[in-house]
Amino acid sequence: MKYIIITYDITNMGGGQQYCRNKAEALKKKGYDVFIFSAVVGVVFIHELRQHEYGVIRELRYPAYCFTKGRVNDVLDHILQLVGVVDQSTIIESTSIAAAQWGELLARQIGCKHFLFNLQEVHSYSPTVISFLKFKLDRYELAGISSRSVKLMFKGFYDIQNSELYHFRAFCTNVISDTGSSIVDTLPIATYNIGSLGRLEKKFVYPTLLQLRGFIRSNPDKTFNILMIGGGANKIVKKIEHLFVNVENARLLITGYIYPVPRTLIGKMDVFFASAGSARVTMQEGIPTIAMGADTEKPIGILNYTTKNIFYGECEHSFTRLLQMILEEKYCLKHADLGLASKSGSTDFNFEVDRQLGFINQNRENRYYDVFSIKPESAGHKLYYFFGKMFGVKMLELVRSILHGFRLPQVRQSQPNP
Incomplete structure (x- = not known):
């Protein structure tokens, strides 16, 4: 056959x-x-x-x-x-x-x-x-x-x-592995580690980073690592890098494409934003994940906490408000029972x-x-x-x-x- x-x-x-x-x-x-x-x-x-x-x-x-x-x-x-x-x-x-x-x-x-x-x-x-x-x-x-x-x-x-x-x-x-990563050692100590997983050309990425930059600038007493796991054309990479050139309390690292993705790298983050299957990946690793709409530039919600959707939908909260809920108000810790992730194995597929x-x-x-x-x-x-x-x-x-x-x-x- x-x-x-x-x-x-x-x-x-x-x-x-x-x-x-x-x-x-x-x-x-x-x-x-x-x-x-x-x-x-x-x-x-x-x-x-x-x-x-x-x-x-x-x-x-x-x-x-x-x-x-x-x-x-x-x-x-x-x-x-x-x-x-x-x-x-x-x-x-x-x-x-x-x-x-x-x-x-x-x-x-x-x-x-x-x-x-x-x-x-x-x-x-x-x-x-x-x-x-x-x-x-x-x-x-x-x-x-x-x-x-x-x-x-x-x-x-x-x-x-x-x-x-x-x-x-x-x-x-099923893109995560237990292999080590030297990238983990290059990340400086920061108040918050914020990650994204997926292609950099996706519609929501650049507008979301603009909001993230505003959030970081509104918190000058805190430091941020921004880790973007994924790749894209040189043009979009340079455009993203330019966003954070003069943001003194943030460090941006774009890894390019990685396969498989080291579990230690995912586990280092306090929050992820991603869409579709990528959002499910980081959620299943137990990291609070803001699911982004496939057809919009807006968030759907906190995956497994305020939404089950990974493709479509719209949240009443802005991206920066969701960041506040996760990082400052510890929403996911307070509602840990909502975030229990069921991993999908080979039997399901x-x-x-x-x-x-x-x-x-x-x-x-x-x-x-x-x-x-x-x-x-x-x-x-x-x-x-x-x-x-x-x-x-x-x-x-x-x-x-x-x-x-x-x-x-x-x-x-x-x-x-x-």
């Missing part, structure tokens, strides 16, 4: 990478030969994913419509050459919208099932993409990371009443994988969407379409690097026909 995963990125470190690692390991124990294909060239931090570096194909970053049908067929043939013999028992899983278009084309060529597990937290899709997603949803071939995420995929187009049927947990919190396989096998008749009917509608995607068709992926990536950081005008979206 063969299982093919098409994902955006296995380099660096994030929830998507750890999910793919966990999914592949669980499937292998069930007798599957697992192949992972991705789009980004770079350093693979997770040991178990290094064996899949053969599967980096840069075209998979972009929708299939960005390339000629001849080039699309070349990519599909290359994947099949690497996978070897396939048949209707093969299963394809994709984790993003662009990857799903390639997954659908590959499934049609093989005659097998294709499951789209959309790991994205923030959703905004064109009408033609929505039509594709609705086709997959109706066939029980689409799921999200939460029932709210499924609803948000179709917001403004369809009201999904039974969204709880279409979500699975993307287990990705194996159960979730079984649920996914059962979900995928509900439909016995294989049908496929015409992904070439999906059209570019944003200004950026129209540029990708032109340069990809005319010059191929190398020129497309050059154009993307030039456009990166510029916000292009959005196309007004209309409702698709039901």
